[in-house]
Amino acid sequence: MTLIVQKYGGTSVGSTERIKNVARRIAKFQSRGQQIVVVVSAMSGETNRLIALAREVQAHPDPRELDVMVSTGEQVSIALLSMALMDLGIKAKSYTGPQVRILTDSAYTKARILKIDEDKIRADLDAGYVVAVAGFQGVDEVGSITTLGRGGSDTTAVALAAALGADECQIYTDVDGVYTTDPRIVPEARKLATITFEEMLEMASLGSKVLQIRSVEFAGKYKVKLRVLSSFEEEGEGTLITFEEENMERAIISGIAFNRDEAKITVLGVPDRPGIAYQILGPVADANIDVDMIIQNVGHDGMTDFSFTINRSEFTRTMDILKNQVQPHIGARGVIGGDRIAKVSVVGVGMRSHVGIASTMFRALAEEGINIQMISTSEIKISVVVDEKYMELAVRVLHKVFELDHVS
Amino acid sequence: MTLIVQKYGGTSVGSTERIKNVARRIAKFQSRGQQIVVVVSAMSGETNRLIALAREVQAHPDPRELDVMVSTGEQVSIALLSMALMDLGIKAKSYTGPQVRILTDSAYTKARILKIDEDKIRADLDAGYVVAVAGFQGVDEVGSITTLGRGGSDTTAVALAAALGADECQIYTDVDGVYTTDPRIVPEARKLATITFEEMLEMASLGSKVLQIRSVEFAGKYKVKLRVLSSFEEEGEGTLITFEEENMERAIISGIAFNRDEAKITVLGVPDRPGIAYQILGPVADANIDVDMIIQNVGHDGMTDFSFTINRSEFTRTMDILKNQVQPHIGARGVIGGDRIAKVSVVGVGMRSHVGIASTMFRALAEEGINIQMISTSEIKISVVVDEKYMELAVRVLHKVFELDHVS
Numbered sequence: 001m002t003l004i005v006q007k008y009g010g011t012s013v014g015s016t017e018r019i020k021n022v023a024r025r026i027a028k029f030q031s032r033g034q035q036i037v038v039v040v041s042a043m044s045g046e047t048n049r050l051i052a053l054a055r056e057v058q059a060h061p062d063p064r065e066l067d068v069m070v071s072t073g074e075q076v077s078i079a080l081l082s083m084a085l086m087d088l089g090i091k092a093k094s095y096t097g098p099q100v101r102i103l104t105d106s107a108y109t110k111a112r113i114l115k116i117d118e119d120k121i122r123a124d125l126d127a128g129y130v131v132a133v134a135g136f137q138g139v140d141e142v143g144s145i146t147t148l149g150r151g152g153s154d155t156t157a158v159a160l161a162a163a164l165g166a167d168e169c170q171i172y173t174d175v176d177g178v179y180t181t182d183p184r185i186v187p188e189a190r191k192l193a194t195i196t197f198e199e200m201l202e203m204a205s206l207g208s209k210v211l212q213i214r215s216v217e218f219a220g221k222y223k224v225k226l227r228v229l230s231s232f233e234e235e236g237e238g239t240l241i242t243f244e245e246e247n248m249e250r251a252i253i254s255g256i257a258f259n260r261d262e263a264k265i266t267v268l269g270v271p272d273r274p275g276i277a278y279q280i281l282g283p284v285a286d287a288n289i290d291v292d293m294i295i296q297n298v299g300h301d302g303m304t305d306f307s308f309t310i311n312r313s314e315f316t317r318t319m320d321i322l323k324n325q326v327q328p329h330i331g332a333r334g335v336i337g338g339d340r341i342a343k344v345s346v347v348g349v350g351m352r353s354h355v356g357i358a359s360t361m362f363r364a365l366a367e368e369g370i371n372i373q374m375i376s377t378s379e380i381k382i383s384v385v386v387d388e389k390y391m392e393l394a395v396r397v398l399h400k401v402f403e404l405d406h407v408s
Numbered sequence: 409m410t411l412i413v414q415k416y417g418g419t420s421v422g423s424t425e426r427i428k429n430v431a432r433r434i435a436k437f438q439s440r441g442q443q444i445v446v447v448v449s450a451m452s453g454e455t456n457r458l459i460a461l462a463r464e465v466q467a468h469p470d471p472r473e474l475d476v477m478v479s480t481g482e483q484v485s486i487a488l489l490s491m492a493l494m495d496l497g498i499k500a501k502s503y504t505g506p507q508v509r510i511l512t513d514s515a516y517t518k519a520r521i522l523k524i525d526e527d528k529i530r531a532d533l534d535a536g537y538v539v540a541v542a543g544f545q546g547v548d549e550v551g552s553i554t555t556l557g558r559g560g561s562d563t564t565a566v567a568l569a570a571a572l573g574a575d576e577c578q579i580y581t582d583v584d585g586v587y588t589t590d591p592r593i594v595p596e597a598r599k600l601a602t603i604t605f606e607e608m609l610e611m612a613s614l615g616s617k618v619l620q621i622r623s624v625e626f627a628g629k630y631k632v633k634l635r636v637l638s639s640f641e642e643e644g645e646g647t648l649i650t651f652e653e654e655n656m657e658r659a660i661i662s663g664i665a666f667n668r669d670e671a672k673i674t675v676l677g678v679p680d681r682p683g684i685a686y687q688i689l690g691p692v693a694d695a696n697i698d699v700d701m702i703i704q705n706v707g708h709d710g711m712t713d714f715s716f717t718i719n720r721s722e723f724t725r726t727m728d729i730l731k732n733q734v735q736p737h738i739g740a741r742g743v744i745g746g747d748r749i750a751k752v753s754v755v756g757v758g759m760r761s762h763v764g765i766a767s768t769m770f771r772a773l774a775e776e777g778i779n780i781q782m783i784s785t786s787e788i789k790i791s792v793v794v795d796e797k798y799m800e801l802a803v804r805v806l807h808k809v810f811e812l813d814h815v816s
Binding site: 016019054057062069071086099143145 | 424427428458461462464465466467469470472473474476477479480483484486487488490491492494495501502504506507528551552553
């Protein structure tokens with residue numbers, strides 16, 4: 001018997017009417033003899049409502065208590081979905097994260113899944129139930145409620161699919177698949193029938209926002225077949241996230257990703273000695289600030305410059321840490337930064353076997369007068385940081401120069 | 409060190425401003441060196457909002473799933489209160505019912521507490537925390553969330569006080585104590601400084617609604633010192649619920665209780681043989697319908713009539729059960745009933761040592777032309793069923809004839 005894990009986001013369960021629609025969709029799958037586990041998010045707006053309520057009481061809400069509050073959003077959704085299913089005559093049962101026992105670490109508001117007890121769910125599936133599981137949440141070793149951070153419901157779905165050995169994990173969202181870039185910026189953007197896990201990872205982390213990055217990592221690690229579909233269209237194959245090289249004929253570049261939520265920081269005149277990267281980034285990591293790009297060029301005269309990017313909302317806090325804790329400690333010359341930047345990236349596994357992608361990219365940007373502030377590359381991605389005001393132009397130019405509007 | 413369990417109802421935590429007020433009140437107690445466990449209800453209106461949402465999806469919401477949903481109300485309250493306490497510099501920590509592990513049976517929407525694991529709370533109190541516990545909820549043996557039914561937060565508070573051996577359990581509510589009767593009906597009604605557990609039991613079950621009856625039973629059983637206070641007044645001693653005979657000089661009658669939420673049913677021409685009461689009420693109990701008054705007079709010619717009262721909302725369902733399952737089975741002559749009734753009771757431990765209370769009561773009602781439909785008595789209470797339209801008049805007349813407006 002086929003076992004499918006489906007995940008519906010906040011918009012898909014945004015009203016009781018929509019929840020009933022989701023139930024009808026599930027009924028169709030079940031009538032084909034499939035076992036179904038459904039992971040749901042909070043009704044759209046609910047998480048923000050709860051956070052706002054918390055902030056009325058405490059300017060910076062205590063993370064443990066915030067998780068206690070915010071996790072109620074999904075708890076309401078699973079109950080409503082189970083009721084909607086029962087109303088269609090389908091046996092259904094809900095579980096919160098703690099009830100499944102989705103064990104996580106204790107990093108409130110951004111916990112990581114350690115282990116899933118899948119026994120209860122499996123028993124219910126075998127007894128003919130559709131099982132609704134609250135996304136985004138778990139429980140730590142001492143029984144405190146944790147949440148996985150925004151978008152964590154995707155991770156819950158993939159982790160459940162892995163634990164249950166599901167045949168497919170379907171992420172229903174308000175888009176019908178993964179596009180070569182954002183159609184709001186490039187109208188010619190095209191839906192991809194397939195994309196590799198690695199490309200998806202690069203796309204997601206760079207701001208394509210269709211799937212949460214951790215869920216893609218999980219899927220890759222546990223070889224979960226992952227598909228992105230629209231919850232508003234009745235048919236459609238969405239985009240299947242594949243293991244690499246299933247399609248040898250694929251395009252060199254799969255998409256153009258971008259992100260304007262970043263800020264850049266440069267530590268100037270850093271002594272060029274072993275351990276310096278750790279001395280700079282250690283205090284940043286200790287403050288739980290995620291670093292994205294990291295760039296260090298070859299030094300000269302025993303000195304070098306060290307740059308990195310972070311989420312824009314952490315800009316002031318990170319500058320403070322560097323100026324007060326890092327700079328005096330390592331004896332750097334100065335700390336500068338800016339938060340009016342955007343990152344634009346070309347992503348594609350084909351890059352590995354094709355030369356000249358970088359130069360094509362840089363030439364296309366130069367021809368439009370777009371100055372490149374930082375460059376960082378991986379095996380399947382080239383990212384540049386440019387002035388924020390050029391972001392849309394850069395995306396359009398690159399989408400065109402790599403011919404992403406044509407089916408390859 | 410003194411340990412106090414305080415309970416705040418939905419109105420007391422009805423907004424973030426009110427939650428902050430509760431936090432300030434708790435701060436005052438804590439500054440006197442008291443250990444405090446706070447039990448909170450859902451913010452007023454929240455439980456009804458959730459139930460309405462459930463009914464949009466399923467006309468008769470599944471009880472298990474309804475409990476999953478409704479329990480989120482208190483979960484939000486404990487988190488907000490903990491944050492408000494921390495904002496005042498007080499160490500605070502929240503627990504849901506399942507997290508404490510308030511073990512209940514599996515009667516969803518009306519579960520009963522079986523056992524409380526108090527270890528975690530005690531450890532937190534010893535570490536200087538104020539502990540906020542979600543009222544009204546628990547968890548059954550298999551890990552499903554349960555709720556205790558409306559007013560269950562009082563029961564949670566008393567049960568916790570019993571488990572922790574607290575010095576006092578304080579129920580903060582929107583009234584400042586227990587009155588001789590409802591001041592909206594009798595303006596001369598007077599606040600009682602003390603009331604015995606037994607009287608409180610009779611008052612609560614008869615509709616005085618200050619405390620949930622189960623919480624009073626619990627308090628009596630485990631000898632918990634229980635006090636009702638106003639959450640809106642800064643000072644005031646409220647009403648202390650005492651063990652009997654602490655005050656030998658107390659009034660004969662403590663109060664007049666009433667309830668218009670009942671309906672009466674009479675089974676006519678019941679064969680007068682052993683086991684007949686069980687045969688009539690068994691099917692009613694199986695349908696989870698609570699029976700209040702039960703009256704059976706001496707029979708003649710081998711036949712008798714059997715009457716009882718139930719909650720008015722269960723009237724139709726109960727009539728159906730009796731007509732379809734009970735009457736044909738036991739060979740009764742008929743089933744009649746009415747739901748336009750009210751029950752009025754005089755309550756007082758003094759009744760035990762004073763004669764003539766019943767005749768005073770019946771004469772006072774007769775003088776006003778109020779016909780008595782049913783009578784039921786206990787050691788400390790006399791209840792009569794009258795036509796609903798006479799209820800207020802009966803309460804006023806009895807309050808006067810027993811001189812409850814004078815301090816005795």
